[in-house]
Amino acid sequence: MTEELHDEYQVCYKHPDRKTLLRCNKCGKPICPECAVQTPTGYRCKDCIKSQQKVFDTAEGKDYIIGAAIAAVLGFLGAFLFQMITFLPAYITALIISVACGRLICAAVRAAVNKRRSSNLTKTVAAAAGAGALLGVLQNIIVNINIMSWGATGFELGCLIQIIIDIAYIVILCGTILAEMSGMVFRR
Ligand SMILES: [Zn+2]
Ligand SMILES: [Zn+2]
Structure with missing residues (x-):
């Protein structure tokens, strides 16, 4: 015993x-x-x-710069495309393009940094994509704020909805990137 x-x-x-x-x-x-x-x-x-x-953390210094550059450019282009498509309701376009653009950014960054990764790289890429997209929709937001400030009766709600859709676009884009890239870390 x-x-x-x-x-x-x-x-x-x-x-x-x-x-x-x-x-x-x-x-x-x-x-x-x-x-x-x-x-x-x-x-x-x-x-x-x-x-x-x-x-889990294999990203190198240059990966952050490459990742941020790709994400900002594609984020901007995606937002630009989102504004160009007018044959569908804006909320549908926003949903489709933000998810598609987010996935495209993840795939492009993954390939460019040779599949290296880190949680900070994920955050950097999401933030850069959000900044690029914000730049892409900024003019639309400003125009809508201006129209609202003119007090053009009857347009306020439409303008407000457009601004909300623009912001939702950015949120969904960043969310898609965070989910895609961190999923990649946990999946192994
Ligand atoms: Zn010990
Ligand atoms: Zn052990």
Whole structure:
């Protein structure tokens, strides 16, 4: 009985003087409470945590510049296209083009940075795309604000709806990019 209990205890792989029952749930090495890092899936050793972060964050300095440039240009062009298409109701065009443009940006950035990734790169790309798109719809927003400020009765609601659709376009675009690129990180 005492022998069985003794077998359950092992020594921490970093601290041979410490007996422990804890094990890293990834590599299975025995770890003492000080070496254990709590994750949503259980305790892990510091080495596993480190290598995990390295796998997830592979983006290099230049990737941020390339990613931001691609996202800003395509974001602007997408928003420009969205304004050009008038044969469909604006809210439908906004939905279709923002999602399509967001996916296109993700695919283009992924290819350009050789599939390297990091959560900061995802945020940078989403922000740059949003800025590009904002530039693309800015004139429309300003025109509509101007019309509203003239007090042209009967146009206020239409102008307000146009502004809301423009802003929704940007929000959906950024959301699509965040979902696509972070999904890529978790999917492995
Ligand atoms: Zn481990
Ligand atoms: Zn330890």
